[in-house]
Every structure is written in C-alpha cells, then in structure tokens.
Amino acid sequence: MSEPSIAGYRQVEEVVWELPPTARADMRVPARVFADEELIGKIAADRSLEQLQNVATLPGIADAALAMPDIHQGYGFPVGGVAATEAPDGVISPGGVGYDINCGVRLLALPLTAAELGARSEPLVHEISRRVPVGAGQGGALTLKGAALDRVLEDGPSALLRKHGIGAEEDIEHTESGGRLEGADPAAVSERARARGADQLGTLGSGNHFLELQQVAKVLDPEGAAAFGLRQEQVTVLIHSGSRGFGHQICTDYVRRMDAVQSRYKIVLPDRQLACAPLSSPEGGSYLAAMAAAANFAWGNRAVLAHRVREAVARVLGREAASATRQVYDVAHNVAKLEQHRGRTLCVHRKGATRAFPPGSEEIPGAYRATGQPVFIPGSMGTSSFVLAGRDGAMEQSFGTTCHGAGRQMSRTVARRQISGAELRGRLEAQGIVVRCPSNRGLAEEAPFAYKDVERVVEVVERAGLAVRVAQLVPLGVVKG
C-alpha cells in the first residue's frame, strides 16, 4: 500500500510530508511540511504548498524548503516558511523575511496571580490602552530622528536604555540576539522608511498585532516553567508587534531593487515577490544591513511597548509591582539570520517561523540554557497562547526553527459577515475578557474562528520534536488596533 499523499506531498514520517525535487523542473531541493493529517488538508486548501515549491527554486537553498504546521498563503513566500541558503553565493530574499521585519513576541511576567489581580484587570487593561497607540499608520508614542534614530537602528533596545532610560539590562539579556543584529547600517535605509518609522516606536499597529493581559492557565512542563519564572495562575502580558511602517518600507524598497537586477544574476523566479540577490552581492549586503536596522527598530519598538506596560502597572498596581515585572524573553518570527548549521554558514530565512534553539545553545541566556530557548506562540484573539522551549529535533530537522502562531484561515470580509464587532466584543466580555479596541470592524476581522486552531499547531511541533510545550496562557484582557 502506498503512503498517503496530498497535492503530491507524501507522508514520510508521522507529522512530516514531502514533495521530491523531481516534482517540478525548477525545484532544487524537496519541499517539506510539518503537519498532521487534518492540518495538511487545511493547508492544501490555499496556494501555500505551491508557494513552498516556488521557495524550493531559490539559488543556493540548502537541504529543503520547509513549512511549519501554521503555514498559510503569503506574498510570494508562504507564511510559516523556512528557507536556508548557503553563503556566500546563495541568495537573500526580502520577501522571505516579509514586510513586517522582526515581527515578534515579547512576554512579561507580573509578580502576582490572577486571583490577586482580581477586579483590577479592567483598570490595568484600560491604563495600558491609554498609553499604547494602536492602528495602521498610527504614530505618536516616541519620536526619534537623525542620530537618535540611528542609534536605535544600530543598537536596538540597548540604545533606548542608555539614552532614554527605557527597559533594563535583564530585558536585553532576555531578548533573542540581545535585541541587536550585527551589521545594521542606517545608510542602507531610505528616507521614506525613516519618515514612516520616526514616530512609531512604542506603537502596536493593526491587523493581528495585539497586546494581551493573560494568566498561566496550565503549567505543562514544571521544570521548564520554573526556569522561565512562570507559575500557575501567574499574570503575564504578551506583546505582539514588529517594525511597523519602517520595516514595511525597507521590504518594499529592496523587493523593488532586487526585482530590477534579477537578469544581472541570471535568476529566474516563478513569482516576482521572491526577488533575491546573492548574499555576496552589493544588493544582498545592503539588504542585510537595512534588514538588521529594521530588526533592531522592532526590538526597540517592543522595548518601548514593554516600558509603557510597566508604567501602567506602576499606576494601577504600584511601583513595586512594576519594578518586579520581568521580561521572560522576546522572539522574532520574521527575520533572516546568518547561522552555523552542521559546519555550514547559512542564511536562515524565517517568515512566520520562530527560532527554537535546544538546551545547551550558547545563543540562549544562561538562566534558560539547560531548558531550551523560550518560544511564544500567540493564539488568535481571545484564545490560548503557548510558551514552548526549543528541542534538539529543531536543529536536526528545521535549522533550529518552530512555528509562530495560529495562521489565518478565513478572509477579513467573511469574518465580518459572520460576526459584528459589537457582538464579538460582547462575547469576549461575557468570558470575562476586557477588550480595548477602537475599531469594531478591526475587531470582527480578527475573530478567533478566522484562525487555525493553535493547540493543534503546537501539538504537531511537539510530536515532530521541534519544541516542547511549557505553559498555556489564557487572556484576561486584550488591546488591539
């Protein structure tokens, strides 16, 4: 009997599906998906599997084009895709990082339980919403120009700590790559990007970006949770945002610039959004420098957002609670990084995918090194989020990568047809979840049923050995644009 197959992808392991490179003349490596039978069926409903085959055509791609179980159709590259290209002549593709460069998740742990917080959850969510601007194109939080902005682009949150007293040393230690990608060059960033980003540090944005007040509903790995400083019923704040208009403009600028030089490098692509250039080329080097600046900007953005949360905690719960609010970690899920894997220098593009290094990695802060890198998987609004820890299987199978979230399964219009913003707000409030969102339309578009089931997604990455579940978080309140 032959192995199960969907859209040409054969089930090669319990939760791994593969399409051989012989499936299409332009594929250089296999396309491989981590999914169970139910998720692969849902994944096959959009064009993401075809997009993964397109990724497999990139010059210099190593081993396989990979997809996490939350993969869905994106612009050119699928969201939930991983592509590692070999330096120096493999390519870098801005579309393989995405428009929201270093979109990511930061988790703060407050020094109290949900029961101790009690009825103060509503004033706390309200106070956070007063301090955090939301919505697309929205600025107004902290305006930095000229050399002050350059310092954040070069150094990320450490520049904000040094010059503006925002954040703490421990926050920086508990941030992927210390909140700073090497090689950032403000000169590689356009004036337009600077104009769009100048007043957007400390702003949440729109779409699926949100800030959630939560409690630890279940501790799933007591040792891991203890290492991360998380306990049953503890109050947490999860911040999901990125590089805003700044990163978007950088992606736009470099997709265009690389699109213009495809013939110079004799690159033929099935989709113009995959536009790329060799890592060793001037265009590739310039994009890496601009992308690093955007990544540092995004870490700066989440640092200012965390600072605003601490200000709100100080006002509602007192200064002691604010100073004891600690950052568990901060992870990126849209970025490309040069990493060493099995003796090779690879540029690992993670678009809607999270680094998940295993126990022992020197990239992990000392306090977490025996546990594995913390990973945060936000669910859709009003549902569970998960804390995971990276495992050895990620290094063996996915260039040290796991999933990033739930993944959209319904268009915004269809979601709005199924529920009004007011009705959804009522339902969430009936569950005891405080909602602060200025747009009923935006709220309805992000209805939980518009997304895949995040619990199934994290179950698959655990079965695949990429990461292990540490804790489940449920919302007490949500702030969104």
Place this chain on the structure above:
Amino acid sequence: MAYRWIEHTAELELEIEAATEEAVFADAVQAFAELVDDDGRAEPVTFELRLDGHDRADLLAQWLDELVYQAEIEALVPDETKRIELSDDGVSATLRCHRAQPRHVIKGATYHRLSFEPAGEGYRATVVLDV
C-alpha cells in the same frame, strides 16, 4: 473605468481593465481613493509625481506605493488624475487631491502575482496589496 477588488484569505487583490495604459494608472487612483477616503472634503492640493520603473507592472506597483505613502505621511487622498504621461521607463502625472484623514487600510503594493498585460483591445493589470 473598470476595476474590482478580489479578497483572498489574507490579502486584497486589485484587478483593472482599461482601454489604455494611462487609464490603468488613473483607475488605480480611483480604486485607491475609494478604499481610503473618509468622505471629508478639505483643502484641495495638487500633487505632481514622477516615477521610474523597468516595466509597466513595476511602475503600477510603485504608483500605488506612492499613493499609500502620501496618504500615510501627508494625509493626501487623491480625487482625480489631471494629467498622465507614460514613457518607456517612467510615468509623470498631476493628481488633484485633498488633505483629509485617510483610512490606513493599505500598507503597500506587493510584487506577488503582479501583472500588466495587453488584453483584448486594452490592458489588464493585477496588484496584490498588503492590508
């Protein structure tokens, strides 16, 4: 004038059919205005733009990106394309706009499935927008 919006799971596609290449660009202005306008009429502004691109599709993506940028940074909503001139590798145009409070529903134009081709006796273009 013929354009339509096609919504996919996580994206918005603009499809334009027009008799001339210039009309494709003018229709893109109208489509954009429909999406972002707040119906508030305010100070009229004339906006001149000039863009270089290596093909028509690239120019159309840049054209829409310019509208997004002017809406976000200058709060400009376009009303009408007063003048448009296409050359082999560029476009120059005069737009009548008004300063308003445009809705920020579009973040930019992508190159995903980007096309601009002759179709029948006119032209057909598609642009997927990041929303």
